[in-house]
Amino acid sequence: MRESYDPAAVERAAQQYWDERRAFEVGEDPARPKFYCLSMLPYPSGRLHMGHVRNYTIGDVLARYLRMQGYNVLQPMGWDAFGLPAENAAISNGVPPAKWTRENIAHMRAQLKSLGFAIDWRREIASCDPGYYHWNQWLFLRMREKGLAYRKSGVVNWDPVDQTVLANEQVIDGRGWRTGAPVEKREIPMYYLAITRYAEELLEALATLDGWPERVRVMQANWIGRSEGCDIAFPYAADTVAAAGSDGALRVFTTRADTLFGATFMAIAAEHPVALAAARHDARLAAFVEECRQGSVVEADVATQEKKGMPTGLHVLHPFTRKPLEIWVANYVVMAYGEGAVMGVPAHDERDFDFALKARLPVVTVIRPVSGAYEEVRAPWMPAYADYGVTVNSAEFSGLTFQAAVDAIAAALEKNGLGRKRVQYRLRDWGISRQRYWGCPIPIIHCGACGEVPVPDEQLPVVLPEDLVPDGSGNPLARSPAFYECRCPKCGGAARRETDTMDTFVDSSWYFMRYACADAANSMVDRRVDYWLPVDQYIGGIEHAILHLLYSRFWSRVMRDFGMVKFGEPFTRLLTQGMVLNDIYSYVPDDGRKRYVNPADVDTRRGADGVEVHEAVTPELGTVPVTHEGLGKMSKSSGNGVDPQHLVERFGADTARLFTMFASPPEQTLEWSDEGVQGAARFIRRLWNAVYEHVAAGPTLALDRAALSAAQRELRRAAHQALAKATDDIGRRRNFNTAIAAIMELLNSIGRFGDPSPQGRAVRHEALGIAVLVLAPITPHVCHALWLALGHPTAPVDEPWPTPDSAALAQETHEIVVQVNGRLRGHISVPVQADEAAVRAAALADERVRRFIGDKPVRRVIVVPGKLVNVVV
């Protein structure tokens, strides 16, 4: 063993040891319990960032820990290789996305390997490989056969200058990112997957996911958004029937049928057929509908815009009172939800209230609080009353509580054929068409004679040409006759291949199954999936809490219903790790455009007035003061990233891993700190030095548990306490920071323990061994070296996880806290087996406690066994 710690040499040796033994290549072994430990696959952006390091270190710690616990652990890795950044790189550098992507993968793979993750690299997949996306296409066609995949029109962001569909990310302040042109909404045909057919099951099964964070389950439940309500048909007035089209009534969905008598107007979306019909004869209305087409399709934009509307001059009749209600076109009504039309009840709905206030529409109060007087809602002095209550002013339905009113009104509507109860979901079907090049081609052929024709299975995969270079306007596939010109599989005539590609969420909805059988050439999955799946522990960013996880749950169910897999829930346990943050510094040169400076290049000192001054050397201006903008997610755009590679080169992978695990618990954000990294490096050196000094003093005798001094028993207890805590922290709580803190405390105790006697050395040997094995999943390289240096013949990866010795943990007395009136006043030491009366007596006898009690009468004494006594006076 070397006297000083050399991370590069230690890490090289450990990685070589694992590689030579193929330590992390695993196969199906029915004799052992399996554990599938999966981290979300990275997008190959070019370089690893600290978020990756954090994500994969968490996964690796768990994988290595569970391996030591005796599980057959699978930990694979792959690449989410399709997507927009490759096209952006192509636009700025002229490099084909395929080349850019594959070079990035090679670079990032080497970076991952340098971090020492226990990955079975034989199973690596990339979603841009035809052998992978073949099966996206194949399953899409199976879904299409069942009606689970279908074509309908959908709304997209349209850049009128570039004549291109824009991703939401490419819309900046309502304008196209490259052209600056105001974005419009445009309807185009797209393919959809019928995730809403699984809405009920996806919602109900959330209750079974007890290994998921509660907040993720709540977010998913709200996203699915089950509402019980009523369809209500408002018949058109006589003068409206012709103008509105053939259908005799305007349909709405409402969760508040109890407020039906408070409806004073109808509001419809600008894209509603009735709005379009009315706009044909009304120039002002047409202009308003056109105005609503401006702007992006992003929900947050729609929801925060000012509420606007315009009357159509058309009317419906109230289903009970037959009073006419005017139809308005309103920008706050969304076509995608319900019927694209709502009944306007200003007295009992805040959005309707705001709208009615602006449009000067009447307000009719029909609900009063259950307990409390009737109060008329009168805009604007008295706000809308949106809570449940008792109906008033509602003819024969007055005086009913919410549920009774809804039941009675729904029954009456159903009798008249004007409505009935229905469950509505907020969840919409999944639109998967993208008018983009770098994605999986949708396997459809459009034939003038036969229409929409699926590509026959034997012609799959439809291979994406890899030599095209997008230029930012339109989809290069649509300009590539070599790709789109084809023969109709049905009639053999000239036909055009679909040029839309699939949403990249399709790729990531099932990759975790493919890892189990990455080499299966003739099928999407095979029976090995039954052994490995479902994933036992999934780890990834909280930003994926809804879409990716919901799509994967849906996709798994589809495959289950096709008989391909045996599970519906793909991820048994979920850990959502927080983001990695760093300081953001900027300055503004003469051109007025803000530049960012990496925090590593910022020099901070305290000025004469005690205020911190930040400076950096800039290319334009030399040394200038820079502004500290606070903390933000590490990103290219804020220039505050820390390159893991530099960290590994300077301190070693173990330091990088230790710091990311120690700085905060995995679910919280992690704030970068160069000093914290130094601290992690220092701790590893201290551990190294402690083991070195121990080993250098010669061999150790066997531990004789019966012959230990009090101080020796004390260190043993500290060691086994640390082991028990760290085991619980890693295995159950998944709080790695506190597990590390426990081992740091143990190392402090070992440092203070100077006993050079044979039994003292034996106790120290055991304690160092515990520290090294517990840290082995976190800092595997250095622990590999130290464990072998301690004289153990087996490497930590093949060691079982140690068990705490209950005899070492036993104590004769313990400390109890004594409070007077809930305030800490003293500590007493009592025998562990002392009963409540004895503890109480000891507490009341304590001198300091007596002082605080004084001559006041003791009213009550609360004894919490093993913890505290509270004397109430």
Place this chain on the structure above:
RNA sequence: GCCCGGGUGGCGAAAUCUGGUAGCCGCAUGGGACUUAAAAUCCCAUGGGGGAAACCCCGUGCCGGUUCGAGUCCGGCCCCGGGCACCA
């Protein structure tokens, strides 16, 4: 706008399930030891206020409540972050 989180010393954080000693561990800072010196290492101190000291008071974003006891539970607010369906 809607849904979901978070807010504790100079800083990252701890206080777990089930309310029971607020601040483990680390960083930073100050002092000391070692050294020709520096670095490294080791030791001590470090929430705020008062006091010579013993010790006392205050303190977990803000306001209020429940309780013998609240960082933890309840109600209301403020601020910060994530998601909102074409970023991944």
